[in-house]
Amino acid sequence: MRxxxxxxxxxxxxxxxxxxxNFxxxxxxxxxxxxxxxxxxxSLALAMLKLLEPPNTVSGEVYVGGQEVIGLDGASLRDLRWRKASIVFQSAMNAFDPVHKVQSQMAEAIRAHTNISTRDLNRTMDDLxxxxxxxxxYKKAYPHELSGGMKQRVAIAMAMELRPQLLIADEPTTALDVVTQRQILILMKRLSREHGTSMLVISHDLSLLSEVCDEIMIMYGGRTIEIGGAEEVVRRPLHPYTGLLLESIPSLYEKRSxxxxxxxxPPSLASLPRGCHFHPRCPYATDECTVTPPxxxxxxxxxxxxxxHPRVQ
Ligand SMILES: Nc1ncnc2c1ncn2[C@@H]1O[C@H](COP(=O)(O)OP(=O)(O)OP(=O)(O)O)[C@@H](O)[C@H]1O
Ligand code: SF4
Ligand SMILES: [Mg+2]
Structure with missing residues (x-):
């Protein structure tokens, strides 16, 4: 992405x-x-697949397996989505159509992109x-007959059904209990390794991300403010914001009053601070931070x- x-x-x-x-x-x-x-x-996840409608605008370049996305339109964009790059939207588990069985919702994208026979389609859905x-x-069940964790897993299965090169998952574990959250992210890691799928996983849970991700990126006010190997970012954060985010994670073992x-x-987009967007909240801010973005x-x-003033340790 450029x-x-x-x-x-x-x-x-x-x-x-x-x-x-850029990443x-x-x-x-x-x-x-x-x-x-x-x-x-x-917004980043949506922009990557050019999912923002005009008059909103997306510019820059996003390459998926060598194909540029932002310059595509109409049929070529539809062909790329699901097949080469797919997305599990935020709150996807609540977005199933309640009056259709799981199988008819799973079949939709496969049918739209392939000429698969009904027999093969059923086999594909079972495998997924x-x-x-x-x-x-459970493919014959209605969405309300599945637990939240199951629905989220079906949403991930749907996003994986055409074996995309890129899968974007926007908070795939929110609203699930901690055990299920972990299971889902471990499942995603397995799918990524088995199928060679590159993934962008969005989450508020930095400790969970550090367990399953290879790299971690932190955003603030629409900008990337830190990126690096998952362990590096969590163990030795360079940016004060990342450090403060990590310090905000409650611990069962540390006694804090x-x-x-x-x-x-976080700032409103309508009134972003000048210079470093984080300066009004940063304990290390100096005058230069308020003028030009680092x-x-x-x-x-x-x-x-x-x-x-990175926190080099
Ligand atoms: N359609 C829109 N029109 C105008 N502003 C928007 C629109 N959608 C999002 N925003 C603004 O863009 C900013 C980023 O929103 P976004 O949904 O990308 O945040 P997020 O990091 O995903 O937050 P969360 O963790 O709550 O999901 C916010 O300030 C939001 O108010
Ligand atoms: S305000 Fe200055 S010290 Fe704080 S994060 Fe921004 S650039 Fe770094
Ligand atoms: Mg969001």
Whole structure:
């Protein structure tokens, strides 16, 4: 991805939700994406597959297996979605059509993209359900007959059904209990390794991401502010925001009188602070932070951050 930028058209003008984001995911690897609510994670996911409708705009370049996405339109864009790149939307498990059985919803994208026979289609759906640890008999069930975790797994199976090269999963584990969350992310890691699918997994749970992802990227105010190997980012965060996010994770073992939080709120897109977007909340901010945005700088191997005063340890 090069220079991906997404702007929403609002009554008071265009606002930038994704600001010049660059990264790449290797084949069969998982990139985790974290950041507070409103930082632009879902907007980035939608922009990657050009899913923002005009008058909103997406610019930059996104390559999936060598094919550029942002320049595509109409039939070629439809052909790419599901087949080469698919997405599990935020709250996907609540988006099943309640009056259709699981199988008819699973079959839709396969039928739209292939001339598969009914027999092969049934076999494919059974295999997919087994791959996400669901008994194939549930394909005849209605969505309300499945638990939340099962529905989320069906959503992932659907996104994997045409063996895409890229899978984007926007908070695939939100609203599930911690055990199911972990199972789902471990399942995604297995699918990624087995099928060589590159994945972008969005989550608020940095410790869960560090367990399953190869790399982690942190966003703030629409910009990438840190990226690197998952363990590096979690163990030795360079950017003050990442450090504070990690300190906000409650621990069962550490005695604290109160939860640590990052003071203030993420900025509104309509009034983004000048310079480093994080400066009004940053304990290390100096005058220079308030003028020009810091550039992403590689500080340690492939570990990079956008900060004038990185916490190099
Ligand atoms: N259609 C839209 N029109 C205008 N602004 C929007 C639109 N959709 C999202 N935004 C704004 O873009 C910013 C980023 O939103 P986005 O949904 O990408 O955040 P997020 O990081 O996914 O948050 P969450 O963790 O809550 O899902 C927010 O400030 C939001 O208000
Ligand atoms: S650039 Fe300045 S304000 Fe921004 S995170 Fe770094 S120290 Fe804080
Ligand atoms: Mg979101």
């Amino acid at each position: 220079g991906l930028t997404a702007k929403y058209a609002t009554r008071s003008g265009a606002v930038t939700a994704v600001d010049n984001v 790449s995911i290797e084949k069969g690897k998982i990139m985790g994406l974290a950041g507070e609510s409103g930082c632009g994670k879902s 359900l087994r791959a996400v640890r669901i008994d194939p008999k 109160s939860l640590r939080v990052i003071k203030g709120y 550039a992403m700088t590689t500080l340690d191997g492939s570990h990079a951050a956008a900060c004038y």
